[in-house]
Amino acid sequence: MKLLTAQQLAEADKVTLLKQNISSEELMERVSMLVFNKIHERLGGAPVPIKIFCGIGNNGGDGLAIARHMIQHGYQVKVYITNCSKHRSEDFLTHYDKIKNVTKDWPTLLDCKDDIPVINGGDIVIDAIFGIGLNRPIDGWMADLIKQINESKAFIVSIDMPSGLYADTAQPADSAVVRASHTFTFNNPKLSFFLPDTGVFAGSFEVIDIGLDPEFVNNTEPIATLITNQAAQAIYKPRTKFSHKGDYGHTLVMAGSKGKIGAAVLSASAAINTGSGKVTAYVPSCGNNILQTSVPEVMTLTDAGSEHFEGFDVELDNYNLCVGPGIGTGDAVVSAFAKAIKQQSAPVVIDADGINILSANKKLIKDVPESSVLTPHDGELERLLGKWSSGMERLELAKTFSSKHNLILVLKGAHTITVSGTNMYINDSGNAGMATAGSGDVLSGVISSLISQKYEPLMAAVFGVYIHGAAGDLAAQTYAHEGLKAGIISNFVGPAILQLFRNDTAQRA
Numbered sequence: 127m128k129l130l131t132a133q134q135l136a137e138a139d140k141v142t143l144l145k146q147n148i149s150s151e152e153l154m155e156r157v158s159m160l161v162f163n164k165i166h167e168r169l170g171g172a173p174v175p176i177k178i179f180c181g182i183g184n185n186g187g188d189g190l191a192i193a194r195h196m197i198q199h200g201y202q203v204k205v206y207i208t209n210c211s212k213h214r215s216e217d218f219l220t221h222y223d224k225i226k227n228v229t230k231d232w233p234t235l236l237d238c239k240d241d242i243p244v245i246n247g248g249d250i251v252i253d254a255i256f257g258i259g260l261n262r263p264i265d266g267w268m269a270d271l272i273k274q275i276n277e278s279k280a281f282i283v284s285i286d287m288p289s290g291l292y293a294d295t296a297q298p299a300d301s302a303v304v305r306a307s308h309t310f311t312f313n314n315p316k317l318s319f320f321l322p323d324t325g326v327f328a329g330s331f332e333v334i335d336i337g338l339d340p341e342f343v344n345n346t347e348p349i350a351t352l353i354t355n356q357a358a359q360a361i362y363k364p365r366t367k368f369s370h371k372g373d374y375g376h377t378l379v380m381a382g383s384k385g386k387i388g389a390a391v392l393s394a395s396a397a398i399n400t401g402s403g404k405v406t407a408y409v410p411s412c413g414n415n416i417l418q419t420s421v422p423e424v425m426t427l428t429d430a431g432s433e434h435f436e437g438f439d440v441e442l443d444n445y446n447l448c449v450g451p452g453i454g455t456g457d458a459v460v461s462a463f464a465k466a467i468k469q470q471s472a473p474v475v476i477d478a479d480g481i482n483i484l485s486a487n488k489k490l491i492k493d494v495p496e497s498s499v500l501t502p503h504d505g506e507l508e509r510l511l512g513k514w515s516s517g518m519e520r521l522e523l524a525k526t527f528s529s530k531h532n533l534i535l536v537l538k539g540a541h542t543i544t545v546s547g548t549n550m551y552i553n554d555s556g557n558a559g560m561a562t563a564g565s566g567d568v569l570s571g572v573i574s575s576l577i578s579q580k581y582e583p584l585m586a587a588v589f590g591v592y593i594h595g596a597a598g599d600l601a602a603q604t605y606a607h608e609g610l611k612a613g614i615i616s617n618f619v620g621p622a623i624l625q626l627f628r629n630d631t632a633q634r635a
């Protein structure tokens with residue numbers, strides 16, 4: 127799914143009116159009816175007090191139209207208008223007039239802090255104050271209103287966007303934003319919904335297809351692409367009948383040190399579970415017996431170092447390299463790592479301490495083969511790129527790094543974002559049960575396995591991240607979030623690939 131920006135959506139709105147030869151009033155009627163139906167489906171006419179807060183732009187217009195439908199269906203609705211500007215959009219005014227035809231209880235204008243009504247925990251609040259037209263942080267008495275809404279314990283439904291949230295630019299620190307329980311968002315979720323510092327405001331969200339002009343949407347370069355089950359299906363490469371293990375590559379996992387041989391076990395076993403024809407784990411010698419007994423399908427090569435890497439003497443021609451999990455960052459390891467990446471010309475996967483070594487030895491970055499995939503969590507990312515002040519700035523830093531070095535960055539998190547140059551792919555699978563030691567080691571094995579199987583590195587990263595999350599989702603159905611551990615996620619990679627073709631949407635836990 128393409129994620130369009132607020133500006134692109136406003137443009138799509140205009141093009142749609144022209145192409146479909148409809149008025150903006152008609153489009154707003156369409157949109158508000160779609161949202162009303164969703165709410166009505168859930169509430170089924172329940173006599174719960176509903177307070178609808180409307181701004182004076184088109185988001186407020188949507189709120190008024192939804193309010194009108196609710197009043198006509200007998201809901202207990204009270205409408206408030208945040209009278210924050212002398213400007214009013216035309217569609218706001220149209221729907222302001224229309225609501226007066228269905229109720230004698232006309233909207234109440236709010237002008238200052240004293241006007242803010244009491245909001246009870248048992249109320250439902252519909253937030254239609256600002257949507258994609260927000261152009262400055264909310265301040266003054268409006269910020270008090272937002273605070274009161276957030277502190278009320280009411281169930282909060284935001285229309286299109288939580289009011290106060292920016293769709294695709296950096297959120298000013300400490301700005302007032304509605305913290306929605308649920309957001310009905312139009313055409314596509316906004317980029318800010320997926321970032322750790324701002325995503326929390328959208329709550330659960332649901333996309334409403336409001337019928338924007340498909341040609342405009344198809345021809346518009348999105349700010350990011352959301353990778354759903356359908357998108358992952360399109361990347362998957364089925365096997366051919368007469369193929370043999372030589373067709374599916376040989377992954378060399380260089381990982382582990384004393385006390386962290388588990389990282390090598392997890393990464394190498396994930397590579398075999400994801401279908402690499404052959405997998406060899408290259409480990410310090412203390413890891414040999416552990417690997418051979420715990421994963422018999424994986425071959426081993428041992429380094430001269432017994433507890434950590436002391437050199438690198440493998441001929442890499444026939445391998446795809448995955449390097450970094452649990453290797454440590456001592457001087458001997460740095461030299462071994464440097465030798466490995468210098469020798470390899472095909473794209474590699476670099477994770478964990480491999481990334482930490484690059485951060486501490488920036489001159490090594492030029493030796494990393496083009497289109498290699500780096501899989502940092504935020505701690506590793508900060509060491510690599512420096513601090514950021516917002517989720518949006520984190521993405522900008524990542525795009526600059528990726529473009530400059532021609533490398534792919536997989537920014538791990540609740541919604542992992544794969545960055546390749548200026549393109550971003552947001553993952554829509556996975557769950558908080560995956561916040562467990564070693565799940566990142568599994569991901570490195572999954573992605574390198576796909577590269578060995580001749581997926582383009584970018585597609586290997588995007589598809590690998592999706593399948594890894596989907597495996598976590600499937601596993602959580604049996605083990606719960608708490609019972610998930612890295613090895614279990616790895617064992618569910620196969621079932622997750624099967625599941626891709628069973629459902630049109632991922633089974634999220």
Ligand SMILES: NC(=O)C1=CN([C@@H]2O[C@H](COP(=O)(O)OP(=O)(O)OC[C@H]3O[C@@H](n4cnc5c(N)ncnc54)[C@H](OP(=O)(O)O)[C@@H]3O)[C@@H](O)[C@H]2O)[C@@H](O)CC1
Nearest residue numbers: 135139183184185211256257258259260261262263264286
């Ligand atoms: N294509 C689509 O997706 C479709 C979108 N639709 C709907 O339209 C919505 C967008 O409507 P919109 O453009 O009128 O903007 P909106 O969010 O109502 O706010 C603008 C008003 O707020 C004001 N203002 C801004 N910031 C402020 C602040 N901090 N503090 C105070 N005031 C502030 C600003 O005032 P001004 O800057 O002029 O003072 C202006 O008057 C969208 O989210 C969706 O709900 C559908 O109906 C149809 C298809």
Ligand SMILES: Nc1ncnc2c1ncn2[C@@H]1O[C@H](COP(=O)(O)OP(=O)(O)O)[C@@H](O)[C@H]1O
Nearest residue numbers: 503539540556557558560561563564565566567
């Ligand atoms: N809340 C979450 N929702 C979805 N996925 C998550 C969540 N927390 C962690 N993950 C995933 O789990 C993995 C954790 O990786 P990482 O932090 O490197 O673990 P480790 O270093 O222990 O191997 C990443 O792929 C990340 O996207």
Ligand SMILES: [K+]
Nearest residue numbers: 253256287289
């Ligand atoms: K809103």
